[in-house]
Amino acid sequence: MQRRGVAQTNSEQWVQCAKCRKILFRPDFERAMRVCLHCGHHHRLCARERILLTVDSNSFQETDADLRSVDPLGFPDYADKLRKGAAASGENEAIVTGTAMLGGYEIGIGVMDFSFMGGSMGSVVGEKVVRCFERGAERRLPVILFCASGGARMQEGLISLMQMAKTTAAVSRLQRAGMPYIAVFTDPTMAGVLASFASLADVILAEPGALVGFAGQRVAAQASVGKPPANFQTAEFQHEHGMIDLIVPRKQIRITLTYLLEMFLPVEAPVR
């Protein structure tokens, strides 16, 4: 079984690209930040890998790692799903947040992890995102969020829908404080996350080929006259339609973020 965006890991030395199926030498693949050397397919990263690849070395300090989901509705299988999500991702929730340095600037950062219950947003994800924005507003830190999510977490019912409003409200806090917020859409950025804090960033970047959209492809096709275009709900489609500023290959994300911070923050601000 193969899932989109996941490289085969059946051997220590070799991996197979999930898209073009070509075989890659693992050290080369890792050095290329899990981007296929043949077709350029961006394989998914887990939150910790992303942080390592993005921020200045040894600068990440995790915050709010002590928050845990509960099962407020007694929803079928939720407790089990949480356990499996933790096992699959090695994380306690679908987002890792903290502070870090990037290009010499102190930032608030949040990185979602799709391998924890599809990166879905329940109470803990909502709370951690809000704290990230509030910390940014209080401590005057720019906020950078890497999104990877299928949407709201169904298992928390209406409480998860409210996280859309709660995180949106927190964006307005950061805006009032005049601090920049940059979002990076990675594969996939969908539904309740896309329709709340993700789409409200001052600048939106996306990785090539990432799935970015509101509804599932089948639902979208059913609700439409005619066939959706071939690149429907890709980062490139959203870029064409004005919803994303730039498609940025993984190896250029760090330098692009640094440039944006330089542009938005006062020159004397960087702490080196």
Add this chain to the structure above:
Amino acid sequence: MITIFDFEKPISELESAIAELRQLAAEKGLDRSREIAELEAQRERLLKQIFAHLRPWDKTLLARHPKRPYALDYVRLMCESFLELHGDRLGFDDPAIVGGLAKLGCYRLVVVGQQKGRDLKERQKRNFAMAKPEGYRKAMRLFRLAEKFRLPVLTLVDTPAADPGVESESRGISEAIAQSMLTMFELSVPTVAVIIGEGGSGGAIALAAANRVLMLEHAIYSVIPPEGCAAILYRDPNKAPQAADALRLTSESALELGLIDLIIPEPLGAAHRDPQTTALSVRSAVLQQLDELSRIEPDTLREHRYQRFRQMGVYETV
């Protein structure tokens, strides 16, 4: 069109028996009033009995009832006057969202709501109240108008979902929903949202980031339609009734969870049996909220709204 749900069957059977008896009495000139009165009393008892034990799925059907009053029905029945305004000023006017200027008691308001259609033609025109980006952009334009002229905002939420089609995706449906919420959070005028029928996920919350959120007794409010949830959870959309239970999408649950502020009771047998009375209940509930909110300073209103949503979420700290 006649719609009878399973749980309503005994009632409709009695109702046809009453009608038959009435007709018979009229035709034959006989006095059957005692029998009729007895059957009517029986109908009343049955209604009470059935409506006291509605399952979440029954409520889902009621919330979607084709005779249920829609946004413009409420506006007509509860406001002294209403002038509808049109267009998002960006090239579109989405009929799935209606809005305008209304007088309600001593208040002048901006009202925005999702509008379903009564017959097939109107349903299609209004896209089953599934708003496109331009619908939410029209709403935002009206929210800003409210802010400029210091008018309180009333939203009437009734949508299965935001429009998920290719066209909406191309024009940024997600961004429109997010911006609509953000615009509501930035307002410094009182805002009240009433979930009147279906509070369908992102499409609903886009208009419900308000100071006070009220819900009609038999309305539903959910992160996902029960059919969609059943397809994921049980791989069977026909298990929607079980999914409705799991999602806890009723007004009682939303109040218990602290996510809404008040349930507006509906007449016996639900809103569609007596739209007039329902509208008056909505009117008095909204007026009461506005009386309370209009005493609060603009900046405090914004802060209260922030805190209202800020505390939503259930988790533990280890």
